[in-house]
Amino acid sequence: MIRREDIKKIGPYLYEIPASHRGDMRVPARIYADEEILEDTLGDRSLEQLINTATLPGTVRYTLAMPDIHQGYGFPIGGVAATRLPDGVISPGGIGYDINCGVRVLASNLTKDEVMPYIRNLVESMYRHVPSGLGAGGLKVSVAELDEVATRGGKWVVDKGYVPKEDLERTEEFGHIPGADPSKVSNHAKDRGRQQLGSLGSGNHFLEIDEIEEIYWPEAAEAFGLNQGHIAVQIHCGSRGYGHQVCTDYVRSMQGSLKKYGIELPDRELVCVPFNSPEGQSYFAAMACAANFAFANRLRIAHGIRQAFEEVLSSKIPGWELHSVYDIAHNIGKLEEHEVDGKKVKVCVHRKGATRAFGPGFEGLPKEYQPLGQPVLVPGSMGTHSFILAGTEGSMKMTFGSTCHGAGRTMSRAEAKRKIHGKELEKQLETQGIAVKAGSWAGLAEEAPFAYKDVERVTDIVDKAGIARKVAKLRPIGVMKG
């Protein structure tokens, strides 16, 4: 059990558990937090899980937890670990079952005042145009088409004419991770994926219409197309059954490989193999397929949202538009270069509930974003604010170009349901001026705002710690949950 005295404060918002804390740690474990968040974290097993990630073979510098850290399985949620290539490990459980779960944000020339009279209709229309809930309901594609989606990602959605190519440019990795090989994806995964493209799923996944309430950094807001008083739409979802099955398959197949590579782990969910091993290469090729599926999924959902807006607003408000701000992954393994011991080295960065936050000058960004840094999209809990930030030089130096991903739960779903009924919560949200449409009352209650950390506090910490810079604050006016 980790105690407060085991953790050293090494910066205003930075804490460290030294590698000497436990015999099997290879590197220290660092936590971005304030005293209150740190105290909360001691209440569950997230720090023990963070320490476990510090045992992964090939881990460099330190493993990291963002201020939205909470207990997961294997990695804590909000965890980041970089392993040295070519022989450092890759861990499917360290990326998660929902590969490339992430967020896309669209912004509009519509003002909140223009939209408010139609908000209920817009939420209902999004519910009709974007399939949600169990299993199928998405676009039905052949296995050959699915394999194309897996290799080409967002490009497939653009070529089909669902979204303009500008959407693709404003996407992490431009909507396509190279190295995807559908022959490394099981038939089980394909059976699930071919019915689910363009669908939301359920759980904490949602679509949300927001008012851009406050701008902190006008120059970046202008470049990102964010205007105060206008609306934005958030899409939060991932790779659906396709990605879940890829993770399941490789966590399963790697169980037999640990002995072969002499790897000992404190938690079998951290199962991993050297990146350059045949098993590691196969997993990365399959993970890239699932990541590409998720980029395509969010783009196809963006198409559904535009259809919903068209249905409701076409005869009412001429000239409306929804342009992409950006699309980020927050459960993923990425091949990147970062500084280790004064030298640039190639690493595999595992981000499990953490967002890439590359700073100014990064060439993998659209030109207009390059002087400012990558947009970082941080959804709050339902009914609370969300934030758009930008990556910084600090995140490149200190956190392998990573920052927080959301609010972070503090209460179990069971407890949230005991505290409030979904119907009551809907009423409360409606009183706050938020139109809600949910697949089930229980699902709504589980996502109650009080079950989460204060996202404002989380984003303030990453801003003050210099690992992202706040750009804008969004306030929800319409929520659709799967």
Place this chain on the structure above:
Amino acid sequence: MGKARFQELEHTADLAIRVWGKDLPELFANAAYGMFSLMVEVDKLGTEAEHIVSLQAVDREALLVDWLSELLTLHDTHRQAYREFLIRNLFLDEEGAKLEAIALGGKIEGVKIVIKGVTYHDLHIEETPQGYTTALVFDI
């Protein structure tokens, strides 16, 4: 059956249960029953859908994860959930663990919660004077 088959445990972000069984086949059946109880009203399910599951794994813990994962795949692919589990064969030797089982269930329209994955986290099958028990954590 009198005794509890499973109990939901507190978990901040995901879902967790503790499962019991007088022997390993009953533990496997109860784990599957517990998992589907989190997702649907199991007692309202039919039994018209039948699937035969045959699996091999490195040890009994891996076999339990594989069994539940296979049921999740069937559920997601066929839009079904399952309520009865007949464990016909479950044996362990130096080479690993094997299972043959039948799952019975029916069509569903929706779920209370989507389970994305069955994890190894906190999974240790322990022997007790009454039989076997383990915790299971599901990613949702």
